[in-house]
Amino acid sequence: MNSKVLVAPSPHVHGGDSIQKNMYGVVFAMLPALVFSFVYFGMGAIIVTLTAVASCYLFEFLISKYLLKKVPTLNDGSALITGILLAFNVPANLPIWIILIGALVAIGIGKMTFGGLGNNVFNPALVGRVFLLISFPVQMTSWPKPLGFNTAYLDAETGATPLAIIKEGLKKGEPLSQLMHDIPSNMDLFMGNMGGSMGEIAGVALLLGLLYMLFKKIISWHIPLTILGTVAIFSGILHMANPEAYAGPLFHILTGGLLLGAIFMATDYVTSPMSHKGMIIYGIGIGLLTVIIRVFGAYPEGVSFAILIMNAFVPLINVYVKPKRFGEKRK
Amino acid sequence: MLKTFSLGGIHPAGNKLSASSAIQVLPIPEIVSIPISQHIGAPATPVVKKNDEVKVGQLIAKSSGFVSANIHSSVSGTVFKVDDIMDSSGFRRTAIIIKVDGDEWLETIDRSETLVTEISASKEEIIAKIAEAGIVGLGGATFPAHVKLSVPPGKTAEVLIINAVECEPYLTSDHRVMLEKGDEVLVGTQILMKALGVNKAIIGIENNKPDAIAHLTKLAVNYQGIEICPLKTQYPQGGEKQLISATIKREIPSGALPIEVGAVVQNVGSAFAVYEAVQKNKPLFERIATITGKSLKNPSNWRFRIGTPVKDLIDAAGGLPEDTGKIIGGGPMMGKALTTVEVPLTKGSSGLLLLPREEALRKESKPCIRCGKCVSACPMGLEPFLLMVLADKKEYERLENNAVMDCMECGSCSFTCPANRPLLDYIRMGKGKVGQIMRSRK
Amino acid sequence: MSIIVITILALCAIGVTAAIILYFVAQKFKVYEDPRIDEVEEVLPAANCGGCGYPGCRGFAEALVKADDISKMNCPVGGATVMSQVASILGHEISAAEPTVAVVRCNGTCENRPKTNQYDGAASCTIAATLYSGETGCQYGCLGLGECVEACNFDAMYMDKETGLPVIIEDKCVSCGACVKACPNNIIELRNKGPKSRRIFVSCVNKDKGAVAKKACDVACIGCGKCVKECPFGAITLENNLAYIDYTKCKLCRKCVVVCPTHAIHELNFPPRKEKPADKPSAEAKAEEAPKAKPTANDETTENK
Ligand code: SF4
């Protein structure tokens, strides 16, 4: 023993968990969905993903090095997640320059202005997505049809998402049972055979990711399950009240970005509450808002907005919703 | 589903390397240094002086208050001096240094191995004997045992809980005591029950020690009112509040003692010491400790005389490994890092852990990613990430409001944090400051 | 067109109502505040350093106005000038306090005080101090983690990388005492600035017996008492094996500096000693020792950032 003994306060051992492990665990959990998107949208999906990831890394590097003048920390994997999530949230035929803007907004405004990883209030990928949705509504809502690997990148045949079909139809006054014929079957929805953003279509892949993350204890069940549960219950009640005007719970869960949002975006560490109680409140909030926006709002899709709105409440939830303390004296 | 406590908890690797090594007896050193403060509470007052002859078991420092403990000589020989020596944290504290000469015990001590099951002493006599023998909580907290056994007026004890979970990784001394001194532990438990006037005792053992559970369950049929309760392995089950929550499903209110819910907790090692004190008249001058570590040649369990230098124990187990980076008195979660091996082993030394340097060196701390894992891990339902920030910012009032004083310093939060934040370091500091403020308010 | 008019009217109406409500609320919840608080706050330096022991300058102003006797209260940043201004506002008499400056009473550099272990916990002196005695054999000395530097609001301190000790930049130190409070080992002391910034002090806080202290640190005060005997003014006291120089009594004669066998007594900002004639061997020996006694870490004037 040539060096001096170490002295430090207890505990003297560490569980070995690290930020990287968690971040790359999330990336690993996203792989099935990524594979599905490649299968359904082909080249376009690959180009969009690569662009989004590369530009997120680039912007993170540039901003932290030249604007914040810090040593850039790229290896924590958070830029990778933001990149993939951003790609998941856009159509597979989005032009590269729009993706670049999206990445800049996501990393620049969504993350770095707050001080980088750990300090941001809103999920960066969602900030990017919503910005694009508002700025480029046309490009952001012309989804290519999932035609397999040969789907052309830019001028692919486009189609509407199931949610949009319903929304449009209901607006025209058509009864729901009629509209349902235009919608792929539940099985198709589950397997991802529908129009939509890259990563949101394949429910089965997203659920696989969820199982992996739960198994690895990367996230706890509280957020995803309460969101899904709330959506199911709330839409179920509406459906029961008037089956002709409101779609059923299964439809709501399988369509749009609900699974993607509930599993990968609402669970983002930084922008979700810390305590289990808080997580449940947050999840219920997202579920309710999603259904409200989808059913009563102007946009067919509401998950992104719901998550962003609840993100804004997280600091408040963290202050007022405390975990259950051991032996707490009740007043 | 096995029982366990209600909130939080972690699962560190057990690493019970020395579990199958029988207890050996450490040779008596040539010189022992016995600190006069080996317990929580007031240091004892030395009653011997330079050149006094002492025998094994003779009182050398007297308890100096209710919360204090007697200290007995662990060897026979002459008092060399009463002086300040370096303690395990590098501070200088008074100790009685004795030059060993032979091994002559007081005649009153029964040195035979025969098991005495008959408990002839009365309730008061038992407590007096325990106080006289200087028994403290041997799990590591070193709280004087007779204080815990003296139930304050207005409260009644309903159940005695024996802490045999040994939830700290690496340590195995309690495990060995149960296997090798099972009957003695059970008699000790009955003595404690008599002292408290309860007719029920629960021995909580984690199920990573199936042999101890089986052994004690078999023996316990011969003893009235003792129940063996296997528990799911989870840290920090050895915390009093956690153990009570696990065994009898009662939650001690914040800031209260176990007696509030009718329970008294004693360590299994203390139960053994109580047996020896009451049935054999033997004060607490030796105890059993584990010496362990992945690079150590011979992880093992030893019975040693109090005051033996740490170095002797390490040498007995094969010497200090080359790659040692940290020497920890106690377990890896709540133990104390030692600055040198020249310090003496005391009543609170439940083990000695030698960690290799790479394992001991802390990883660089990163900004909090707000994952909430520390919140989920905290067995007290606190928010460690917040407490750390508040302690750092010196916001003591908010710290108090966020129940920093409930923290049991188990270290689950620091253990879990993926950003390697030194959560407990700061929380402990904040706790100290808030404690000061609260005391000054009174 | 009408829409615009209606909108404007509606907005005006809302504005007026809100204003009225606000007015009444403000009236109802109005707290009487002594106007002198504002005045006093005006003259305070607005550094909000907490050196006075109150939460910020406003807090101090409130306390000053409330207090009957402000002679014990002091704004270390503004010093006597500010305090006399305050006194005149409040109609009190005060005597000017002598200017003070922070002094680091430890010279346990890496060389003088070898390390015996390596600290690996959170970088905070308080945390290290509650845990154990520190990285060296001296349980009293500087822990070297820089909590004082962090506490300083005026950039008047920095950690010297070479010595591992904090250094006070005398010109910037306003003597607010933040570092004194921050240091868990009470190493930093506010001492009289002295004429021409000349000061003499014992740069050690080790209370161990001589042999133990000397073993831990080459330049520790071993409590031999030579300086006590040497001092013609009785300014030096010895308690718990540690000498302390009372700066109100010290006349800066520098006699103690020379006799200290471990060079624990430091002198600051004195001109170099004159070479004594060669026929006084004992004096020469002393003179030779003197430059060695010159401290490195604490010599604020010679070292600047
Ligand atoms: S050390 Fe304190 S705050 Fe951390 S997990 Fe244990 S009880 Fe909770």
Ligand code: SF4
């Ligand atoms: S475990 Fe660490 S990173 Fe996670 S919230 Fe707690 S302090 Fe922050």
